[in-house]
Amino acid sequence: MVGDSVREDFSGGSARSFPVVMPDANAEQVTALAVDISALTDVSQVNTSTGSFADGTKVAEPEAAAQRFSDGTGSYLDVVSSAEPVSPAGEQLVANIRGLEAGAPYLVAGPAADLVDSKKAIFGLVPLALILIAVATFVLLFLMTGSVLIPIKAIVLNVLSLGATFGAMVWVFQDGNGAELLNFTPTGTLNTTIPILMFCIAFGLSMDYEVFLLSRIKEEHDRTGDTTAAVAIGLQKTGRIMTAAAAVLAVTFIAFATSQVTFIKLMGLGLTIAILMDATLVRGVLVPAFMRLAGEANWWAPPWLRRLHRRFGLSEAASEATPVVVRV
The missing domain is CATH 1.20.1640.10 (Multidrug efflux transporter AcrB transmembrane domain)
Known part of the structure; x- marks a missing residue:
């Protein structure tokens, strides 16, 4: 019920966010990964310190609030999706994100990734x-x-x-x-x-x-x-x-x-x-x-x-x- 309320009453997409963390990456590597993720199926938008991305292209420059996505050494990508995190579509999206090639290591977090990792640990x-x-x-x-x-x-x-x-x-x-x-x-x-x-x-x-x-x-x-x-x-x-x-x-x-x-x-x-x-x-x-x-x-x-x-x-x-x- 809480998830339904967040989805219906708030437009930020936080209920269907797939966080991606790059612990050690520069601006070019962050932008490249954001472009690739935004081109995936079921991804509506990717917000990060270098701007906002959708459909494989940059759609907005970074605003002052975008600085929260970076701490100087690493960056955080907020992946907003139309897929429900705890669902087969959410699990597939996690697999698609993890399958991308990037110039720096990155990690996928959130409920969907937690479900994928839990199932692998339990049923492996x-x-x-x-x-x-x-x-x-x-x-x-x-x-x-x-x-x-x-x-x-x-x-x-x-x-x-x-x-x-x-x-x-x-x-x-x-x-x-x-x-x-x-x-x-x-x-x-x-x-x-x-x-x-x-x-x-x-x-x-x-x-x-x-x-x-x-x-x-x-x-x-x-x-x-x-x-x-x-x-x-x-x-x-x-x-x-x-x-x-x-x-x-x-x-x-x-x-x-x-x-x-x-x-x-x-x-x-x-x-x-x-x-x-x-x-x-x-x-x-x-x-x-x-x-x-x-x-x-x-x-x-x-x-x-x-x-x-x-x-x-x-x-x-x-x-x-x-x-x-x-x-x-």
């Missing part, structure tokens, strides 16, 4: 992090179950659950559906840090429920060798506990949705949806249905992995005691 290593999480999950579940299919199933179902949660968050907080009910003002964007935080918490809780359910199913399958009965008994033994645990966490997180801070409201509602969906639809329906349909294929693994599991696998069952021969 996300692919590597996802690979590490997937590999660690696969290895641990394989060591527990001795199966190749079950870890893959667990990762896929967790991703589907989280994808549905993120979709709901976009529908509510980015598109503004239910804004009046939840008492927030939609901005058309989501806080950059919240999806990563939600992924870490929700994926960890989902895998916790997965291990809890699978351990009971695996225990029963080892005892009877019947997958169908093992799934039914495993769900029966863990269903009430998982439902109660999910309900406790859901009540805790839904309390965050009453906050007057939008990103806390986003995290609270998002985690509530993720937990309830995982404990009911995923663990109560999809996991048992998948394992029932897969049958004995659930426990398949190539021979060399079976040998690896027999040697290093994790098991709750006590190992058989080795007979001790006592000579009298």
Whole structure:
């Protein structure tokens, strides 16, 4: 609302300014960069110590107030744009400005540049992090179950659950559906840090429920060798506990949705949806249905992995005691 007021009530363009700083540049270098920036798409005007520029040309000589753009060693360029800073167009403009060649070093600041740099810092290593999480999950579940299919199933179902949660968050907080009910003002964007935080918490809780359910199913399958009965008994033994645990966490997180801070409201509602969906639809329906349909294929693994599991696998069952021969 503050940004809207500045844009509508003031004509200086400060709400859509893209500051550019040249720490060590002379007048010729400042002018050259100002000319290049003013020729970019979505740039309305560039004001600096050497004058005002628009459409790649100088349109006004510097006035007395223009001295504020220079301190004698460096200069500041006020880039006024028609693009909203926190938007794809604003991010593209930052990239276009940073891609220009200049005779001296320069830096781009402002909300748009801050968003670009934040996204790069947060999401730059996300692919590597996802690979590490997937590999660690696969290895641990394989060591527990001795199966190749079950870890893959667990990762896929967790991703589907989280994808549905993120979709709901976009529908509510980015598109503004239910804004009046939840008492927030939609901005058309989501806080950059919240999806990563939600992924870490929700994926960890989902895998916790997965291990809890699978351990009971695996225990029963080892005892009877019947997958169908093992799934039914495993769900029966863990269903009430998982439902109660999910309900406790859901009540805790839904309390965050009453906050007057939008990103806390986003995290609270998002985690509530993720937990309830995982404990009911995923663990109560999809996991048992998948394992029932897969049958004995659930426990398949190539021979060399079976040998690896027999040697290093994790098991709750006590190992058989080795007979001790006592000579009298």
